[in-house]
Amino acid sequence: MALNKYQIAERIAQEVKDGYYVNLGIGIPTLVANFVREDISVEFQSENGILGMGPFPWEGEEDADLINAGKQTITALPGAAFFDSAMSFSMIRGQHVDLTILGAMEVAQNGDIANWKIPGKMVKGMGGAMDLVASADRIIVAMTHTNKAGDSKLLSSCTLPLTGVGCVKKIVTDLAVLEVRDNAFYLLERAPGVTVKEIQEATQGSLVIPNEVLEMLK
Amino acid sequence: MINKTVKNVAEACTGVKSGMTLMLGGFGLCGIPECAISELQRLGVDHLTCISNNAGVDDFGLGLLLQTRQIKTMIASYVGENAEFERQMLCGELEVQLIPQGTLAQRCQAAQSGIPAFYTPAGYGTEVGEGKESREFNGKMHLLEHAFKADFSFVKAWKGDTAGNLIFKGTARNFNPNMCGAAKITVAEVEELVPVGTLDPNQIHIPGIFVQRIFQGTDYEKRIEQRTVRTKEHGA
Numbered sequence: 435m436a437l438n439k440y441q442i443a444e445r446i447a448q449e450v451k452d453g454y455y456v457n458l459g460i461g462i463p464t465l466v467a468n469f470v471r472e473d474i475s476v477e478f479q480s481e482n483g484i485l486g487m488g489p490f491p492w493e494g495e496e497d498a499d500l501i502n503a504g505k506q507t508i509t510a511l512p513g514a515a516f517f518d519s520a521m522s523f524s525m526i527r528g529q530h531v532d533l534t535i536l537g538a539m540e541v542a543q544n545g546d547i548a549n550w551k552i553p554g555k556m557v558k559g560m561g562g563a564m565d566l567v568a569s570a571d572r573i574i575v576a577m578t579h580t581n582k583a584g585d586s587k588l589l590s591s592c593t594l595p596l597t598g599v600g601c602v603k604k605i606v607t608d609l610a611v612l613e614v615r616d617n618a619f620y621l622l623e624r625a626p627g628v629t630v631k632e633i634q635e636a637t638q639g640s641l642v643i644p645n646e647v648l649e650m651l652k
Numbered sequence: 653m654i655n656k657t658v659k660n661v662a663e664a665c666t667g668v669k670s671g672m673t674l675m676l677g678g679f680g681l682c683g684i685p686e687c688a689i690s691e692l693q694r695l696g697v698d699h700l701t702c703i704s705n706n707a708g709v710d711d712f713g714l715g716l717l718l719q720t721r722q723i724k725t726m727i728a729s730y731v732g733e734n735a736e737f738e739r740q741m742l743c744g745e746l747e748v749q750l751i752p753q754g755t756l757a758q759r760c761q762a763a764q765s766g767i768p769a770f771y772t773p774a775g776y777g778t779e780v781g782e783g784k785e786s787r788e789f790n791g792k793m794h795l796l797e798h799a800f801k802a803d804f805s806f807v808k809a810w811k812g813d814t815a816g817n818l819i820f821k822g823t824a825r826n827f828n829p830n831m832c833g834a835a836k837i838t839v840a841e842v843e844e845l846v847p848v849g850t851l852d853p854n855q856i857h858i859p860g861i862f863v864q865r866i867f868q869g870t871d872y873e874k875r876i877e878q879r880t881v882r883t884k885e886h887g888a
Contacts, residue, residue, distance in 0.1 A: 480823070481753060481754075482679040482680075482682070482823050482826050483679070483823045483825050483826050484822075484823050489882060490880045490881050490882045491881055491882065492881060492882050492883075493881040493882070493883055494881075495881075496876060496879055496881060497822065498681075498682065498824075498874035498875070498876050499682060499683070499810075499821045499822035499823065499824040499874070500822040500823055501679070501680065501682050501823055501876075501877070501878070502823075503679075504878060505679075505680040505681070505682070505733075505877040505878045506878040506879075506880040507876060507878065507879055507880050507881065508880075510822075516820075516822055516823060516825055517825065518757075518820075518825050518826065518827070518828070518829040518830050518857075519679070519705070519753070519754075519756075519757035519760075519826050519827045519830055520757040520758055520760070520761040520829075520830045522754075522757070523753065523754030523757050523758065526754060527754055527772065527773070527774070550750075554742075557731070557738070557741065557742075557748075557750070558730060558731060558732035559728060559729050559730035559731050559732070559750040560729060560730070560750060560752055560753070560775075560780075561729050561730040561753050562729070562752065562753035562754060563752075564752035564753075564754075564755075564774045564775045564778065564780060565752045565753060565754030565755065565772075565774040568772075568773040568774045568775065568776060569773055569774070595778065595779050596777060596778045596779075597778060598777070598778065599776070599777035599778070600777075
């Protein structure tokens with residue numbers, strides 16, 4: 435069975451290590467915070483100006499002056515800090531943020547990513563994504579393996595306008611965990627009950643299949 | 653102490669003319685200069701170039717100036733959540749420059765700091781880099797980006813004093829400090845205007861030197877764009 439968005443987030447949470455400062459993009463990445471182990475210390479950065487972001491507020495405790503980059507109301511944990519946008523991107527560009535998790539419309543086998551524009555159809559803008567992918571050392575993409583039309587989102591080269599070049603290292607989809615290695619997608623893990631053949635069929639770009647492909651760890 | 657206080661938003665907006673370039677603080681609807689936006693709508697100035705991270709929603713924030721077709725060019729990083737904006741952009745009525753958020757912030761900051769241009773890796777190899785000077789530093793390619801030039805900067809702070817010193821609250825800080833002193837005239841509106849000497853100098857985020865006009869804002873709506881809460885049943 436392909437994973438749902440919560441299970442994708444749960445798998446990605448295993449990549450979050452003790453002591454990391456993490457930036458979470460909008461959508462599935464936001465859910466990752468719910469699955470991070472409780473015995474490790476992690477701080478979430480939101481590029482609109484908070485480090486130490488906490489969960490959603492209890493009903494009635496929402497504060498219009500306290501939101502995340504998705505414009506959702508949030509809380510600040512003890513030890514949190516607020517800062518301006520230029521400082522926020524100093525954290526990002528200056529590589530002080532350890533891990534970036536974001537969504538994508540397409541990823542290419544060379545690590546290119548596209549997630550901000552469909553010409554003539556959808557133009558929302560890149561927000562902070564271009565700054566994040568241009569500077570981050572560790573980037574994990576969280577997305578479905580195929581789009582709503584059933585077309586692969588793991589391609590030999592991106593067809594949509596790029597967000598960044600050669601920057602994606604790891605991808606977690608509803609079907610598999612993959613790494614970008616030597617201009618190909620290297621298959622690391624498959625979702626429980628999903629066959630290598632299904633992953634192959636859903637991947638348009640070059641896919642390297644090692645002798646043994648383990649089922650994802652829960 | 654130099655007094656930067658003006659009576660009200662009307663006096664604060666004196667000198668704003670059609671065709672000018674304006675900076676407006678805020679992220680989404682958080683920390684936007686609500687009073688200044690209402691006044692700009694009332695003044696009816698048009699052909700404006702607006703520099704702001706977002707373009708508001710259909711009926712609030714900069715969306716109000718889009719409704720009245722007062723904006724000619726929008727410079728922003730993210731413009732979702734606004735149907736009227738999308739319509740004007742796709743049919744060519746509105747000119748839009750989308751730029752990476754960090755680059756947007758730094759172009760404000762550079763204008764404030766008197767730095768004419770800087771290099772950043774954001775957008776290299778994408779359409780953002782087209783026609784821009786690029787250069788390699790430490791084995792990585794970067795784009796040359798320029799400081800903004802603007803006529804007015806409208807910011808919103810939580811507290812301010814008559815000398816123009818400002819304190820922001822929560823994530824309503826965002827672009828506001830970076831836009832202070834980044835235009836010819838900076839106008840700050842505050843939720844609470846206090847006499848000089850009331851604010852602790854240790855707590856001031858933006859010194860009054862970056863602010864030309866300050867006024868007590870009124871009737872803040874502080875609308876929430878995405879109200880998300882935990883409920884006792886689903887809470888964790």
